[in-house]
Amino acid sequence: MAQTVVGFFDTAAEAQQAAQQLAAAGFSLDSVDVAQSSQGGNRGNYYNSAASTGADRDPSDYQNTSGTLTEGAADAAGRGGDKVSGFFSSLFGGDDDDDAQRYTHVARNTGSIVTVHVSSAENAHRAAEILDAAGAVDVDERASQSGYQANNLTANTGTTTNAEGQVSAQVIEENLQVGKRVEQTGGARLRSRIVERPVEASVRLREEHVTVQRNPVNRPATEADFAAFKEGNVEITESAERAVVGKEARVVEEVTLGKEVTEREETIHDTVRKTEVDVEQIPTSGTTNTGTTQTGTTNTTNTDSNY
Structure with missing residues (x-):
């Protein structure tokens, strides 16, 4: 089944690289369609860049060139802006x-779309993995970021849909985690x-002086006088004290740097967030959807007829 x-x-x-x-x-490139937004930044209109030869073609001229059972998004989008929603509705x-x-x-808020037409679930899974690795955007995340609303609720609810059609909502709760870091708050340096x-000190110095005294006799x-009556020398020397300066180094004080550790308790005030999920019953709309499998950034759908 295609x-x-x-x-x-x-x-x-990115889209061309994915292709x-x-x-x-x-x-096969015949089963791969690459569509990118038209010039002028209007992302609501697309042209099939895989089918184009360089010159812009009228949207009504685009034909399904892939030869697959489901027509490419590029061809459908090329025939008018509403065809984008028509393609995904089909x-x-x-x-x-x-x-x-x-x-x-999401198609109206992205630059390019790549559609791959395969004939088996295995090939669909392989194609989805390749598109994811090539940088395909997460549909739910992009829808939430661009303000998509579903059933009057914003899409940013953390919900996911698995292959069995089960919808899950994640309850996320923040926990306050308080750690420590060391900061330098000051210090001392020796x-x-x-x-x-200048200093001064007083010292008493002694000096000797020779005096000569003559007395008439x-x-x-x-x-005795005759005994001393001969030639000779008699000497008396003088002496004096001089100040001598010396220095002595003495340790008079010691300055020591140390640490004193104290502890204090501080209370941290902050807020944490938590997801609250409310379950509401939705009235029956009378619409049934079957055969669709959503896989993150890509979508694989079974189809038996042309678009």
């Missing part, structure tokens, strides 16, 4: 389908330097 895999890319270069990787993996089984609306919304200051000479 299936179609769809991938969205922000740039045409080349598909070709390298063995997929892919998902109706205009009211939330997946079809979400994929249409720096020694030599300074000079008139007496008879004695034997």
